[in-house]
Amino acid sequence: MTxxxxxARDRALPGAGRGHRLARVRQFRxxxxxxxxxxxxxxxxxxxxxxxxxxxxxxxxSIVDASARRxxxxxxxxxxxxxxxxxxxxxxEVDDIATVAEVCRATGTPLTTRGAGxxxxxxxxxxxxxxxxxRHLDRIxxxxxxxxxxTVQPGVVLDRLQAAxxxxxxxxxxxxxxxxxxxxxxxxxxxxxxxxxxAYGRTADNVLSLDVLDGTGRRLRVGxxxxxxxxxxxxxxxxxxxxxxxxxxxELGRFGRQVSGYSLEHLLPERGADLAKALVGTEGTCVxxxxxxxxxxxxxxxxxxxxxxxxxxxxxxxxxxxxxxHGPLAMEGMDARLVDxxxxxRGAGAVPALPAGTGxxxxxxxxxxxxxxxxxxxxxxxxxxxxxxxxxxxxxESRALWRIREDGAGLAGRTxxxxxxxxxxxxxxxxxxxxxxxxxxxxxxxxxxxxxxxPYGHFGDGCVHVRLDLPLGAAPGRVRAFLxxxxxxxxxxxxxxxxxxxxxRARSELLPRMYSPAAIAAFAGFKHLFDPADLLNPGVLVxxxxxxxxxxxxxxxxxxxxxxxxxxxxxxxxxxxxxRCVGLGTCRADTSAAGGFMCPxxxxxxxxxxxxxxxxxxxxxxxxxxxVRGGPASRExxxxxxxxxxxxxxxxxxAAGVDMATYKSEVLYRAHRRRIRPVGHYVLGWLPxxxxxxxxxxxxxxxxxxxxxxxxxxxxxGGMDPRRDVPAxxxxxxxxxxxRAAPADGGDRDVVLWIDSFTESFSPEVGRAAVxxxxxxxxxxxxxPGPACCGLTWITTGQLDGARRRLRATVASLAPYARAGTPIxxxxxxxxxxxxxxxxxxxxxxxxxxxxxxxxxxxAELLAATPGWTPPxxxxxxxxxxxxxxxxxxxGFTVDRDLLSxxxxxxxxxxxxxxxxxxxxxxxxxxxxxxxIAERGIGRAAAAxxxxxxxxxxxxxxxxxxxxxxxxxxxxxAELLAAPSAVAPSAVAPRTAAT
Numbered sequence: 004m005t006x007x008x009x010x011a012r013d014r015a016l017p018g019a020g021r022g023h024r025l026a027r028v029r030q031f032r033x034x035x036x037x038x039x040x041x042x043x044x045x046x047x048x049x050x051x052x053x054x055x056x057x058x059x060x061x062x063x064x065s066i067v068d069a070s071a072r073r074x075x076x077x078x079x080x081x082x083x084x085x086x087x088x089x090x091x092x093x094x095x096e097v098d099d100i101a102t103v104a105e106v107c108r109a110t111g112t113p114l115t116t117r118g119a120g121x122x123x124x125x126x127x128x129x130x131x132x133x134x135x136x137x138r139h140l141d142r143i144x145x146x147x148x149x150x151x152x153x154t155v156q157p158g159v160v161l162d163r164l165q166a167a168x169x170x171x172x173x174x175x176x177x178x179x180x181x182x183x184x185x186x187x188x189x190x191x192x193x194x195x196x197x198x199x200x201x202a203y204g205r206t207a208d209n210v211l212s213l214d215v216l217d218g219t220g221r222r223l224r225v226g227x228x229x230x231x232x233x234x235x236x237x238x239x240x241x242x243x244x245x246x247x248x249x250x251x252x253x254e255l256g257r258f259g260r261q262v263s264g265y266s267l268e269h270l271l272p273e274r275g276a277d278l279a280k281a282l283v284g285t286e287g288t289c290v291x292x293x294x295x296x297x298x299x300x301x302x303x304x305x306x307x308x309x310x311x312x313x314x315x316x317x318x319x320x321x322x323x324x325x326x327x328x329h330g331p332l333a334m335e336g337m338d339a340r341l342v343d344x345x346x347x348x349r350g351a352g353a354v355p356a357l358p359a360g361t362g363x364x365x366x367x368x369x370x371x372x373x374x375x376x377x378x379x380x381x382x383x384x385x386x387x388x389x390x391x392x393x394x395x396x397x398x399x400e401s402r403a404l405w406r407i408r409e410d411g412a413g414l415a416g417r418t419x420x421x422x423x424x425x426x427x428x429x430x431x432x433x434x435x436x437x438x439x440x441x442x443x444x445x446x447x448x449x450x451x452x453x454x455x456x457x458p459y460g461h462f463g464d465g466c467v468h469v470r471l472d473l474p475l476g477a478a479p480g481r482v483r484a485f486l487x488x489x490x491x492x493x494x495x496x497x498x499x500x501x502x503x504x505x506x507x508r509a510r511s512e513l514l515p516r517m518y519s520p521a522a523i524a525a526f527a528g529f530k531h532l533f534d535p536a537d538l539l540n541p542g543v544l545v546x547x548x549x550x551x552x553x554x555x556x557x558x559x560x561x562x563x564x565x566x567x568x569x570x571x572x573x574x575x576x577x578x579x580x581x582x583r584c585v586g587l588g589t590c591r592a593d594t595s596a597a598g599g600f601m602c603p604x605x606x607x608x609x610x611x612x613x614x615x616x617x618x619x620x621x622x623x624x625x626x627x628x629x630x631v632r633g634g635p636a637s638r639e640x641x642x643x644x645x646x647x648x649x650x651x652x653x654x655x656x657x658a659a660g661v662d663m664a665t666y667k668s669e670v671l672y673r674a675h676r677r678r679i680r681p682v683g684h685y686v687l688g689w690l691p692x693x694x695x696x697x698x699x700x701x702x703x704x705x706x707x708x709x710x711x712x713x714x715x716x717x718x719x720x721g722g723m724d725p726r727r728d729v730p731a732x733x734x735x736x737x738x739x740x741x742x743r744a745a746p747a748d749g750g751d752r753d754v755v756l757w758i759d760s761f762t763e764s765f766s767p768e769v770g771r772a773a774v775x776x777x778x779x780x781x782x783x784x785x786x787x788p789g790p791a792c793c794g795l796t797w798i799t800t801g802q803l804d805g806a807r808r809r810l811r812a813t814v815a816s817l818a819p820y821a822r823a824g825t826p827i828x829x830x831x832x833x834x835x836x837x838x839x840x841x842x843x844x845x846x847x848x849x850x851x852x853x854x855x856x857x858x859x860x861x862x863a864e865l866l867a868a869t870p871g872w873t874p875p876x877x878x879x880x881x882x883x884x885x886x887x888x889x890x891x892x893x894x895g896f897t898v899d900r901d902l903l904s905x906x907x908x909x910x911x912x913x914x915x916x917x918x919x920x921x922x923x924x925x926x927x928x929x930x931x932x933x934x935x936i937a938e939r940g941i942g943r944a945a946a947a948x949x950x951x952x953x954x955x956x957x958x959x960x961x962x963x964x965x966x967x968x969x970x971x972x973x974x975x976x977a978e979l980l981a982a983p984s985a986v987a988p989s990a991v992a993p994r995t996a997a998t
Contacts, residue, residue: 047089050110054092054132057102065103065139066093072639075624075631076617077117077133081586082125083425083475084508085555087630088115088133095139097156097293101216104291107132107538108220115540116287118158118186120611121588122193123426124507125553126286126543134291137186138609143167144294151299152211157188157292162592173299176203179503180409183592188292194262194284196503198333198408199367201463205259205503207266207283209298215282215290218534223290226279239532240278244270247525254522260432260464260502264514264544265289265526281529286505287540289533303369306332307376308401309384312360312391316458317446319362321439322388323462326366329383333367334463335408341457344414345407348660352897354407355400358391364462365404373397406597411459413587413658415470418455421572424470425556426585427482427509431493432466432502441496442467448492452485466502475556483551490516511547556582558627567672567803568665569847577669578626584619584661590653591616595914595940600652600891603916607935608646615653615663618643622666635673644670646932648920649799650888651836664799665844671801680800683722687922688800691760691792694732698739698764701732724930730765730963737767741786746774749783754865755820755827756784759834760792761959769830772981773862777828780872785825791816793837798845799921807845810852813838818851821858828865830977832887832894832958833921835861840893861890862976863899875983878907883948885941885965885973887958888916899976903955906983911948915940917956919964937968945969955979 047069054067069090078087089112094100100116107114115129118137122128140158147153148171153164161175161182168174178197179185185195190206191213203209212226223236244251247267255261256268262284269280282290313319319336326334339361345354357363368383370376373396380394395401407414418424433441442458449456449471460468473482490500490513500510500517515523530537530545542548562577564570573580590602591614605614612618621643624631631639644667654662675684686693697704708714708729715725737758754777762770777784791813794806817827829835838859846852866872882903886896896912903910918936923929941964945954954971956962962973 065095065099075621076611080120080122080127084125084553086128092134093138118189119184121181123429123504124509126507154296155187159187176300184588193505202332207280212296213279214294217290218539250521258434260466261499263500305373305376306369306397307380308395309366309380310393311364311387312358313362316362317439317442324436331366335365336462337363338457410658415457416659422472425473427473430502430504433496433498435465437496438465479551511544512550567669568844581622583659590614598914599656601656603936604646613646635670648923650916650920651892655892668801672803684800686721688796690796694764697732698736705731723925733767737763737770750781753825754782759831761831769975772977775981787816793834818855821855827859832890836889836893874906880908881952882908882910883952884912884955885961917961917964919960942968945971
């Protein structure tokens with residue numbers, strides 16, 4: 004048996020010490036009146052005081068937070084709903100949840116438990132106390148590979164359990180697409196399924212026992228090993244079952260994906276009378292999950308993927324029933340429109356070759372060996388009724404295709420016309436043999452209601468995901484009419500309103516369209532046994548809120564363009580842009596193993612405040628102006644954006660297209676326009692200006708900055724952290740070298756080498772190496788006279804008027820070359836990304852800007868497209884590559900990767916931000932987070948890499964950070980290609996003014 008976790012931080016589930024905290028709670032019962040359902044003002048203050056007193060003020064105590072910013076962060080989950088809580092609590096011990104629940108009972112305050120907040124149905128938001136179990140209650144208490152069981156706290160992320168179980172050849176069966184961030188407690192609450200439920204069952208099928216707390220304060224251990232008396236602890240349960248036998252036998256458990264309502268069929272004696280399984284899927288309305296023991300399964304040693312093409316999605320659905328007989332591990336439906344969105348968002352290379360069709364089935368099969376898995380795939384394909392087939396061994400192509408499926412919810416957040424699409428009717432399910440007919444009828448229904456969406460989902464189980472361009476803000480009445488007809492349609496096909504995400508606020512009101520009055524009464528009766536006061540997640544399932552109440556979008560106000568970014572993809576509306584975030588929470592996951600970069604600050608702090616989603620929620624509340632007041636200049640907005648690195652990783656990694664770097668710049672612009680700014684905006688935001696001044700006497704400035712006392716004083720005065728080194732200014736800027744030593748001869752092809760401010764003033768050696776490489780490649784290098792600044796530092800500090808002035812000058816300098824078809828090469832990734840992306844957003848009406856944006860290339864892109872050019876040999880050279888965040892987000896690193904591989908380099912590409920991110924890591928108050936990000940990424944990798952490995956870092960900030968936390972000397976691709984024989988790593992860090 005293995006154990007995982009820090010016993011000093013969290014006790015195991017049974018725990019002790021509950022009594023003394025409950026005693027402190029009970030003394031408040033007579034102290035005042037009960038709080039309102041949605042406490043405000045004094046009631047909220049009293050509630051906070053009671054919670055803090057009950058939980059204690061000991062060091063490391065559970066956190067109670069009722070700030071407007073925190074409430075904004077937790078006002079929404081991944082659904083269409085907005086319910087600001089009164090207070091958010093982050094328990095550090097399981098027993099603390101009981102303490103919070105006791106306060107809620109004493110004050111009549113609703114209690115909602117939340118894991119990763121990825122609920123698409125709106126069952127992770129509530130008006131009273133929201134308890135976030137994901138931050139601290141994340142221990143794998145025990146894992147027994149012999150018994151194939153694991154005992155977990157509710158905040159354990161599924162991928163963490165999979166990693167621990169995987170070391171023993173085991174896994175937890177169900178795997179929602181949110182597996183990288185969803186918690187086991189949330190999966191139990193929703194009876195989560197995922198792609199492989201067809202093979203391993205739903206969460207209920209894999210839960211052995213539960214440790215729960217009900218609405219009366221009873222702590223129950225139910226399920227396997229709980230003892231024969233467990234049912235006696237819930238008075239009236241046996242009588243309830245006897246009274247409802249007919250309903251439970253005829254209406255519930257009819258097919259695998261019948262998730263809507265309560266799964267009370269598990270209470271039947273012929274089904275094992277299993278109370279634990281019956282409580283799975285109750286969405287936090289009956290009990291709070293404190294811990295669980297779950298079953299683990301052994302997956303096949305090898306897998307293969309079969310891709311089957313069909314004329315359309317209903318035809319793909321028709322093929323499902325005979326294929327189920329082959330025992331697939333997963334069978335997913337994929338629409339061509341979703342694939343097209345991926346191509347537009349990530350480039351054509353992100354989608355491997357697919358067989359002919361506009362609807363596909365992605366099927367995973369297993370075997371004892373790769374050969375057996377492939378044979379199983381071919382056998383299945385023979386029964387697929389189509390000649391459009393690809394059978395793939397598990398590898399990069401199959402992983403890329405599965406990633407499309409996993410990102411489906413975010414990718415489907417826009418229709419083919421670019422309009423926002425919402426999860427109002429997200430995961431209905433029908434028996435698989437009815438799926439094709441249901442899809443045809445559903446398409447007719449969409450046409451009748453003038454709605455559009457892209458269907459996909461777990462076709463093997465009959466579960467369909469779709470996001471629709473519902474007029475949530477403009478015409479919510481149309482939404483109600485559609486949802487009613489959609490519910491009638493799925494019921495007519497013998498289906499379930501929900502196939503895996505639960506009913507929540509999105510579907511609970513519709514349950515009478517699927518169930519008889521007797522079944523609805525049974526649901527109410529079951530909840531009453533556990534939560535008679537209706538304190539646990541009220542408004543869900545029993546006595547539901549209307550489906551069109553509490554919608555987030557109607558509360559949103561437009562934020563039209565105010566002179567900053569154009570937000571062309573969002574109709575010029577900043578408010579619409581921030582509502583791109585639908586709360587899927589990908590930003591909370593560590594996706595670095597798959598090449599993801601976001602969200603570096605959240606991975607360092609594990610605080611929702613520092614996730615892209617948390618920031619977006621605060622900006623959404625800023626837009627509606629009720630919870631967060633004061634607009635862009637409000638304290639809440641400043642706190643939310645403070646630790647955003649402006650790395651732009653979310654612009655690429657977030658399937659919904661949230662670009663928090665742009666939003667932060669826009670907020671800073673609106674907050675500080677025509678006002679005195681923080682001193683750092685002038686020091687770091689105007690860096691290119693100061694660098695040009697310093698170039699007149701760089702030796703003198705470097706000498707001053709090399710004195711520790713002087714450096715620390717100047718850094719403090721400039722709003723920077725005194726622990727930082729200051730990169731040395733070049734003795735000879737690139738422009739001076741170019742005037743003195745520009746090559747007289749070149750090739751017969753022209754190329755413009757754009758020298759950015761960082762290359763000009765800090766790294767002219769990179770520019771010189773680029774000239775050498777380009778000349779050797781047969782180019783005649785042109786360096787336009789005068790500075791051509793992209794305005795990056797003005798952009799990141801929100802000085803967008805200043806950025807626009809510089810960009811206009813740069814367009815005037817470079818656009819004539821683009822018009823003539825002369826390629827323009829940028830060397831600094833962040834600056835190149837500005838011209839490729841931000842330029843047209845800041846100068847949207849300038850056709851020359853669009854022309855220039857299309858004419859700028861990275862060095863690798865130009866060389867890879869140069870006829871006859873081959874890279875110098877780097878055989879055996881170990882290269883540790885740190886792509887710049889902005890390159891990852893805008894240009895991508897694929898071309899660089901392919902070039903280095905073709906040269907023979909032994910390449911390791913890092914994923915994740917270096918942590919400096921331009922001005923972020925230099926600013927006061929950011930040092931610790933900046934270094935923490937670096938240490939878990941580039942620092943850890945550099946320490947583990949062989950001594951002879953070359954650190955490749957095209958970004959000036961990446962090289963600067965590496966010099967600060969490692970002894971590795973970062974090199975630019977141009978330097979590596981110019982001198983391949985001199986790639987032995989230097990033991991001396993690059994020159995800085997501090998050294």
